[in-house]
Amino acid sequence: MRIGVIATLKTGVERFVHRELQFFASKGMEISLYPTKYAKGLYSPDPDWRVFRWNMFSVLLNQPFFFIQQPMRYLQLLAEAIRYKVVADFLLAWYFASNMSDVDVIYSTFGDHKLFVGYFCKLILNKPLTVTFHAHELYMNPNEKLLVRALDVCDQIVAVTEYNREYLHKTFGVDPKRIDVVRLSVDLEEYKPAEKFVILICAFFNERKGHDVLFKAVKQLNRKDIEVWVVGGAGSETPVVDVQGLAKELGIEDQVVIFGKVGGKPLSALFHACDVFCLPSRIDGRGLREGFPTVIIEAMAMGKPVISTRHVEIPRILPELLADENDVEGLAQAIEQAYLSPELRKRLGEQNRRIAENVFSNANAVRKAALFSSLAQKNEPTIANRAEGVRAEEVRAEEVIANA
Numbered sequence: 001m002r003i004g005v006i007a008t009l010k011t012g013v014e015r016f017v018h019r020e021l022q023f024f025a026s027k028g029m030e031i032s033l034y035p036t037k038y039a040k041g042l043y044s045p046d047p048d049w050r051v052f053r054w055n056m057f058s059v060l061l062n063q064p065f066f067f068i069q070q071p072m073r074y075l076q077l078l079a080e081a082i083r084y085k086v087v088a089d090f091l092l093a094w095y096f097a098s099n100m101s102d103v104d105v106i107y108s109t110f111g112d113h114k115l116f117v118g119y120f121c122k123l124i125l126n127k128p129l130t131v132t133f134h135a136h137e138l139y140m141n142p143n144e145k146l147l148v149r150a151l152d153v154c155d156q157i158v159a160v161t162e163y164n165r166e167y168l169h170k171t172f173g174v175d176p177k178r179i180d181v182v183r184l185s186v187d188l189e190e191y192k193p194a195e196k197f198v199i200l201i202c203a204f205f206n207e208r209k210g211h212d213v214l215f216k217a218v219k220q221l222n223r224k225d226i227e228v229w230v231v232g233g234a235g236s237e238t239p240v241v242d243v244q245g246l247a248k249e250l251g252i253e254d255q256v257v258i259f260g261k262v263g264g265k266p267l268s269a270l271f272h273a274c275d276v277f278c279l280p281s282r283i284d285g286r287g288l289r290e291g292f293p294t295v296i297i298e299a300m301a302m303g304k305p306v307i308s309t310r311h312v313e314i315p316r317i318l319p320e321l322l323a324d325e326n327d328v329e330g331l332a333q334a335i336e337q338a339y340l341s342p343e344l345r346k347r348l349g350e351q352n353r354r355i356a357e358n359v360f361s362n363a364n365a366v367r368k369a370a371l372f373s374s375l376a377q378k379n380e381p382t383i384a385n386r387a388e389g390v391r392a393e394e395v396r397a398e399e400v401i402a403n404a
Helices: 015-026 056-061 063-069 071-084 087-097 113-125 144-153 162-171 212-221 243-250 264-273 294-301 328-340 343-361 361-402
Strands: 002-009 030-038 104-109 131-135 156-158 179-182 195-203 226-231 255-259 276-281 307-309
Touching: 002 015, 002 113, 015 030, 015 156, 030 113, 030 343, 056 063, 056 087, 063 071, 063 087, 071 087, 071 113, 071 144, 087 113, 104 113, 113 131, 144 162, 156 162, 162 361, 195 212, 195 264, 195 294, 212 226, 212 243, 212 328, 226 264, 243 255, 276 294, 294 307, 294 343, 307 328, 328 343, 328 361
Parallel strands: 002 030, 002 104, 104 131, 131 156, 156 179, 195 226, 195 276, 226 255, 276 307
Antiparallel strands: none
């Protein structure tokens, strides 16, 4: 069965609609998507969905052809579209209908303009039409008169709540027996409560940050309750590591969550929520090294246990949970130590906070400001002498002009 889905992809597919369509597809239904608007967003159509995008030139150019095919039906529906002031929906419906020959059911995901386009498609093709009502289109419908007419011809009306069914009955006179209440759904396996051991890594996607070492260590541990939260993205250095591709290549993509570039309070929230922070720094192929990673300082200040490597300054500050550079086995052992011992994590977190207070507080900025002040004071006589020299030159120039 093929479903012709009329939806708005203003910022991608709505999350709950995307999930619903994925479920339909998993049950063998084929998806043809007819977007009234289209833009990329967080949830884009799956690769195996057929998407019929349009532009105004194509829609208008094909109207004479549609008229020639069904002149009486075309004029009849055009008169109705003019009467209800939905000519744009009418034109788009003819364009979509011309690409719905293999569609078995027309599905309007909302009861607004998507339904109006579906309404005209049904009248053009005489195919079953179903619509789902959520909320906004009930209270702010763009065309209530046409809504009543469209509801009359729907073969199936779905409401996501009992309240919506009652509202459709009381406000628009729809027989409650014609309305099925089907609540929204989630994959309960995907969303079931689960205890996760969360490792946070925050770094640009560069070779010296060691994302691959961390992922290989997680792969080696083979513990499905370990999850890696990845914050970061491409920086100024090249080449950029394909972090997502790396996780997929190692077969742990279901254990890796990539947040992209995050800062401010959202980043602080991730620090607070993770169990450990891990940054397996190393010398990269060009010989580049770290200074002392700022993110390690931030994790320590948050009172988090930190897992890292014996790289440049890091072992001088962090006394425990260190592996050698590029040592997957050693890093896996350090992660497992933290994983197995909440007491160790608590002790290291408290220890790291004390180290941060002693080594990385704003006293460092105060000291640097004092250095600047000292430098400026030492330079003051020189500045004064320069000013006196400039004034002397001006006096001499004035004397030359006067004598001339």
